[in-house]
Amino acid sequence: MDYTILVVEDESVQLESIAGFLSKQGYRVLKSSRPLRALEIAGDEAVDIVLSDFRMPEMSGVELLATMKRRNPGIEVIIMTAYGSVESAIEAMKLGAADYITKPVDLHRLQIMIRNILERKQLISENRLLRTQLSERFGFQGIISQSSTMAQVMNIAGRVASSNATVLVTGETGTGKELIAKAVHFSGSRREQPFIVVNCAALPETLLESELFGHEKGAFTGADRMRRGRFEMAKGGTLFIDEVGEIPLSLQVKLLRVLQEKTYERVGSSTSLVADVRIVAATNRDLESMIREGSFRSDLYYRLNVVSIRIPPLRDRRDDIPPLIDAFIQRFSKENDKQITGISREAMDVLMKYSYPGNIRELENIVQQSVVLSRSSTITRDDLPIRVSEPYPEASGKDEMQGSFTEKVEAFEQAMILGAMKASGNVQTRAAEQLGISERHLRYKLKKYDLK
Template structure:
C-alpha cells in the first residue's frame, strides 16, 4: 500500500482531517481538498490512485465530480461518502462507475477495509489487463517466430479464418506447432475474451473421452461422486481445441458430430439438454482422408471439421526458420535460467541446419533448453547440443598410411585429436583441455611439442 496516492474530497474540514489522518497512518500518500474544482486540478497535476468523494458538496456535487473523474480516467477507483445514504443516490453512484458507497457516520475500520479492497481489486484488474495484453502479443500472428515464405502463407490463411466462426482442421507432423496455431486463431477472433479449452483425444480412453467432452451427472457411473461440466460446456461462446482428433473412436465421433450439428448435448447420465455455442478447432498428425477411406473416421464428421484446412509444414521444409527459432529459444531459456548465453557458434549453427528435426519445433526447443543448461560461456557450442546433433560434428581420426613405430602413430593420432578438438571448441584451449581431460598447461606443452602454437591452432 505504501506510496499509493489517495485524493480526499469533502467540504467539511473535520472530515477531511479525519480521513487524512486515518489513511496516512495506513501508509498511503494523501491529499485533501474541499471541492470539485480543486479535485480536478489535483487530478491534472499529479498521479492519483484512488478518490474518496463526498456526495453532498456545494457547487459541484460528488456525483458530478464522479462523472468528470470517469471522463479523466475511467479506471480510477472512486469511493463515495455521504451522510444522506439513500438507495437512490447509492444506485446513481454505482451506475456512474463508483467502486463503493459508504454512509456517514462510519467506523474508521470500514474506511480502511474498503480502501484496501478497492486497491486489491484494481491490482487484479491491472494484472488481468496485463495478461490479456501478453496473450494478445504472444499469440499474434506477427509475433510468431518465422522467416519462411511457406509459414507466412499459413499465417495469412489463419488470420483470415480467425475473424470467422468457421471450424478449422489443422494438420501437420507432431511438434510443428499446431496448438500454437489454434491458440493464435482463438486470440485473434471475436471469441478471444471467452474460454480456450483443450481436449487431447490421444490421452483419454473412450469411456473417459465422452465424460470429458459432455460432462456427467452425479452417480452416472462408478466414481462419479458429483456433477461435472464437460469441455463443450466450459468452452461456451469460446473455442474448443480437439487435439489428435484422429484418435477418436467411431462411437465418440457420432456423438461429436451430433453436437456440431445441433449445438446441444446431454451430460453422461443426464437428460437435461444443454446448448453450447462453441467453435471447434481440431488438429491431427494423421491423414484423415486416408482414415476415411479405411473406415476409421467418419466422412461426414471430416467435412464438418475440415471447413478450413491449415497445414503446418515440418521444420525440415522451412529451414529458414531454424536459426531464428534457435536464437529465440536460446534467449528465452537463458533469461529463465539467469545465464549470460547470447550467441550460437558458427559450428553449432551448422549442426542445427544440417539436422532433419523429426520432432520439429518441439525437438528444437528441447535441444536449445539442454544447450543453455550445458553452456559454460556466452556461446552455445556443438558439445552443448544433444548427442544426436553434435554427433554430426564428431571428431574423426585417420590412421596414417605411412609406416612407423607404435609411438609415432600414437603421437600422430594425438596431434590430430588436439587439432580437431581445438577447432570444435573454436580455439578455446581451456575448453579443449576440459574435453580432453587434461590440464591446460599439459595441452600447451603438447601443442608446442607438435608445433601447433606456431601454426595458430
C-alpha cells in the same frame, strides 16, 4: 504505495478529519468541498479512488459518480450516505460505485474498504498485464519462420485469427500445431478470454465426453459432484481440441451436434447450454484416409475444416532450420547459464541434412542437449546426438528401395523407435525424450506398430 484518494465533502470538519486520517495511512490525499471542483481535479490528476458525500450543493454524489465514471471508468468511487438512506446507496451501487459507507464514517471500516478496493484494482491491472504478456508470448511473434511455405501458413493463420471461423490445423508431430492454435487465439478478438485445451488422445471415451461437456452430480458412478466441461470453461474464448483424430465415432456424433447447433448438455442433464466458443482442432493423423476407412465422420470433418492450416514437416522447409537453431541456442544457453554463441559449420551441415521425424520439437531437444553437453562457446558435431550425426538406422530387414513412400517412412520410424527403446533400456520416458517426441506419441506408435 502511491495511491491517490480524492475526498469530496462540503462540511469542512468532516473533510479535514477524513483527509487527515487517510494521509496518515500513507495515501496521497486531495480535497474538495465542491463537486464541480472535484471533477476538475479528477481531470488533472491520476486519482484512484474518490470518496464522495452523497448530499451536496451544486450536484449530488450520484451525479458526481456518474460523471466521474463516464469520464474515467477506472476511477473507483465510494459514496458516503447518511445513516438510514439505503435507497440512495443502492442507487449509487447500480451506477457503478465500488462501495458505500454510512455517516458518521467509521474510519476503521473505511480503511478496510479502501484496502480491498485497491487490492482488487491491483489484481485487475496485473491480470491485464499478464494477458498482454501472454499475447506477446503466444502471438505470432514467437513463431520463428523464414521459409516461404511457413510464410504462407502464417499468412492464413494471421488472417483467420480475427474471425470466428473454425480452424483445423494439421501436421506431423512437433510441427507447431499447438503454437499456431495459440497464436490464432491470442491474436484474435477473443484473446482476453480463456484458451482451453482438451486432448482427445489422453482420455478413454466416457471420460472424454464428460471432459468436453461436463457432468451433473450423480450422472454416473463416481460423479459425486457437478463438473463443468471444457466447452463451458472456454466460454467466450477458444477451445483447442487436440488430437481430434482420436475421438471415438460415438463421440464424433455428439461433437458434430454441438458444432451444428451451438448447444450441448452436461452428461446427465437435459438443460441446454450455449456453446460460445471458437474451435481450433488439430491432428497429426490423415483424416481423409480415416474417412475412407470409416473411422472418422466426413460431416464432422467438413465442420472442422472450415479453414485448413497445414503445417509442413521441417524437412520440407529447411530454410527454417538456421533461425530456429539460433533461437534455441540463445534460449537454452540462457536457461543453462552457458555462453554459447553459435554452431560449427560441420554441425550445421549435419543438422541441415537430418530428417527430423519429430520436427521442431526434435530440433529443440537436439539443441537443448547439445547446449548442455557443449564444453566450448560453439556447438560442434560431437555435441550432437548420435542418431543425428550418424543418421542411418539399421534397415528393418526390408529392401530400402521397395515399397510405397508410406511404407518406407513407417519402416524408418519403426527402426528409430526400436533403436531408441534399445538405447534407453526400454524406458519409454527416456526413449521418447531421445526421439524428441512425447511419451504419449511414443505409446501410440508402439501400439500402432505392435512393437511391445
